[in-house]
Amino acid sequence: MTTQAVRSAGSTPRAGAAGSAGATGMRRRRRLFGPESTRYLSATTLMWILACAYGFPLVWFILSSFKPAGDLFSYPLTLFPAHWTTTGYTQAWNSFNFYQFFGNTLIVAISTTVVTVVVSCCTGYALAKYQNRWLKVFLVCILATTMLPTEVMLAPSFVVVRDLGLYNSLLGIIVPSILTATGVLMFRGFFLTVPDELIEAARIDGAKELGIFFRIMVPISRPIMLTLAIFSFQWRWNDYIWPLLVLNNPDQFTLQIGIQSIVGAQNVNWSVLLGASVISIVPLVLIYLVFQKYVMNVNINAGLKD
């Protein structure tokens, strides 16, 4: 329901723009030379200077990754490789069990994301649509978890995971990451905007409580699910300290641990490191480019970040 409202609100100005398409050319010309032209010029210039500053480190990094190992340190440095090569990438992929790290990370990120989205959706709905003293207490508990990040309880969390028998297994990374305050609060915020009348109407029609949730509420919360899925995938893909503690067997390492092991070596093999790092970025960038609007339209301002 909310999504429809958002969509229609978004389409109104577009329709208006299409209507006055003939006048746009005129207006643009007047903008470029009119009294406001300095503001266009200064805002656009400032934005692109910043964009270049933010984009440059990555561009330099990616261009360097295509240089042959011998050219990486040869002065004078050049922006573009003299000889383009992908040896860094093939070496990275074939050494260090890299494809295995990649697969492990993929398993962890996907399974955690699926479970987190389902569980957060259920909890967020319960916290938004039922009033009950215990639910209120639990909401406060959820808020408290944002104050207790993993880093604050490294040692005891490790002992708990070990005692549960999850040490040295991918489950040891997946299970403790299921509860996220951000996810729960995102869904709670969304369900608070869904009118209670919808539920009342379904109740009058004789629907069961859980039936209302699964048949009506889950389908309409799809945009939030996608947003949380992207966030969760990013968190788990980029996680470092927790997998480092829980995993001890190189067969189970995730990408970030693998990359850090290259950095931590006595002589850093930059050619392999550059290739490995770029490969590790690619999946997230692809996901972001496809689902951009679900990330950029986030309208939540409570307890984010995990």
Added chain:
Amino acid sequence: MSVTATAARSSAQGEEAPASSPGRRRRPRYNRYILAPLVLISVNVVMFGLFFVWPALIGFGYSFTNYTGVGDPQFVGIANYQQLLADPSFYQALLRTFVFTLIVVPTSFVFSLLIANLMVSRYARGKVVARIIFFIPWLISPIVTGVIWRWIFGENFGLVNFVIESLGGHPVQWQSNADLSLAVVMFASTWGGTAFSMLLFIAAIKNVPVSYYEAASLDGAGPWRTFRDITLPSIAPTSFIVILLTTLGAMKEYALFVSLNNGGPGTTNNLLVQYIYQTGFQRGQIGYASAASFVLMIILMAVALVQLAVNRKAERR
């Protein structure tokens, strides 16, 4: 506010219900409303108990023991805390953490707010592409961010020193000077942290009623006045959350340091989390590390409470 409103409404309904219908019919309904939410929150309740309550309790307990991860913990009273407060490297880690936080939080606040304003400005051209450029650093993990900046600021091979030398300067000790090394981490942290705060700011600025800006422009207010007197006060709650989140994030930074300079040169740039990790896991003193974790938790809570108090005061004004 909406929560309390709905809560009040439902409790009013609850009082009416027994009057209109006999107790027999109320009973199953009551049960159903307890059971359904309980089923829905059950998984997270278990998770909360297992991974927050349990570690918090045993962590507090371990901080009074000499537990090493194996064998039985022995109670040592407050010895861990005494040892911690007498350890100069703990104070150094604490000081470095504060310096890092005090510089990174304002810098990243200014940049993300500036970029968010440009992203919603109707005067900037090419926002669609620029937005992707600004956002990509968020997708990159702290480890890889560290690698990227290490590559640029390498002392013997980095681009920055190459440019400085080509311009006739002397190569700068980006790695072997402790303060410059910390500065590079600050650049990297700002670069990586801007996108997320920017996202929150964009959402907040878009929610400011357009009529405010129209009124301001009718009154002839310039862009700076408009920003200072309309945008900034209207997005105050978001600013609060951004500052809180970036502070907490900076206080517990670890991965970025590990890959950029590994807390070096030497141990000069070891932050608190690295200190905890090294004492707890590399030297196997779980009890001592728990005490250090507990101190970190108290600091984080104090930071959050101070910011909350400041925010309340600012709102009342």
